[in-house]
Amino acid sequence: MSIESFISYLSLEKNYSPHTTTAYRNDLVEFKNYCRQQFQLEEINQISYNLIRSWIVSLVESGVSNRSVNRKIASLKAYYKFLLRVGILTINPLAKHKALKTSKKIEIPFSEIEMENVISQIPFENNFEGKRDKLIIELLYTTGIRRAELIGLRVKDVDCKAGTIKVLGKRNKERIIPLLETTKELFLEYNLERSRLKAVEDEAYVFLSGKGNKIYETLVYRIINKYFSLVSAKVKKSPHILRHTFATHLLNKGADLNSVKELLGHSSLASTQVYTHNSIAELKKVHFSAHPRSKK
Structure with a gap:
């Protein structure tokens, strides 16, 4: 049974994204080359x-991080x-x-002041790119959607009248996310500029490049890094930090963990709980300032 058969299974039956299947293929080919x-x-x-363990040892000795080794395994x-599923093996x-x-990876969210x-x-420039960039930042921060979900957002999935967007998440799981009034206004402004593009190659998608093509991952990253570099000294400035910021700010304001889980599209609370450390910090601040014993 070839590696490509497995990759086809992930793509066609498990609905894994091309990015994910490529990562799986690369890991398996790397192991095959080692063998x-x-x-x-x-x-x-x-x-x-024992053979697999020797590969693990070689990876660690060559400086590959434990986190990366775990992903490969x-x-x-x-x-x-x-x-096992197709009957080639009887024991895994x-x-x-x-x-x-x-070690636990703690990513520092942007503060409310930085966001404001x-x-x-x-x-922002008063043109197509300026309107697009501002909407991208607003949408990532006010909905918590993933970068891939933003890129894959289709025109038909945005309902400004109802104030919602329909997002296709991991494993092709759909969820509906409400839009704030400010976000709806930015959508209307952006759509007006988008309608003026001379040539649109990927018209089904909301976010386009200046040439009318669907935007791509590195472009979204560059947009976030460009604008946040003007206001923040944080080392990491990425789309995922905005997702982290969305969750942290909601929790800090008292949002229910289950509600945040649904908005983020997590399958379990365990995934959402990684965002709670900042909420605990906020609670400690309130506790210290309000409790009579804190002044002793």
């Missing part, structure tokens, strides 16, 4: 755990689960493998 070079093995269908584990060599320990400075103080 060929170190053990003269051409196939990785029937492999012992997750790809391998999914491949062997697939082989990674069944008892334990992931390497990793970007949205209200920066003079």
Whole structure:
């Protein structure tokens, strides 16, 4: 059973995105090359755990982070689960493998002041790109959608009259997210500029480049980095930090964790709880300022 059969399964049956399937393929090909070079093995269908462990050791010794190693092993584990499913294997060599320990990755959200400075103080250009960039920042911050969801947003999925957008998330799971009045106003302004584009290649999609093509990941990243570099000294300024900021600011204002989970499109509360550390910091501040014993 070839790696490509597995990739087709992920794409067609599991609805994984091209970005995700490419990552799986790269990890499996890397492992296959290791097996060929170190053990003269051409196939990785029937492999012992000892061989896999030697790969893990080689990755760690070469400076690959534990987090990256865990991701590569997750790809391998999914491949062997697939082989079990189709009857090629009877035992998963990674069944008892334990992931390497990793430090918790804490990403610092933008403050409310930083957000206000970007949205209200920066003079965005009064043209197509300016209107588009401001809407992208506003939409990421007020809805918490992922970068891929923003890029894939279609014109038919935006209902300014109802004040909602329909987002296609991971595993093709749809969810409806409400729009704030300010976001709806920016949509109307952007749509007017969008209608003036001379040539539109990907007209089904909301966000386009100046040439009328669907926007892409690096462009979204550059937009966020460009404007937030003007107001923030934070090292990391990315679309995901805006998603993190959305969740943190809602929780800090008392939003219910389950509601935030639904807005973010998480399948479990565990995924949403990574955003609560900033809310705890806010609670500590309130607790310290309000409790009589704090003045002792």
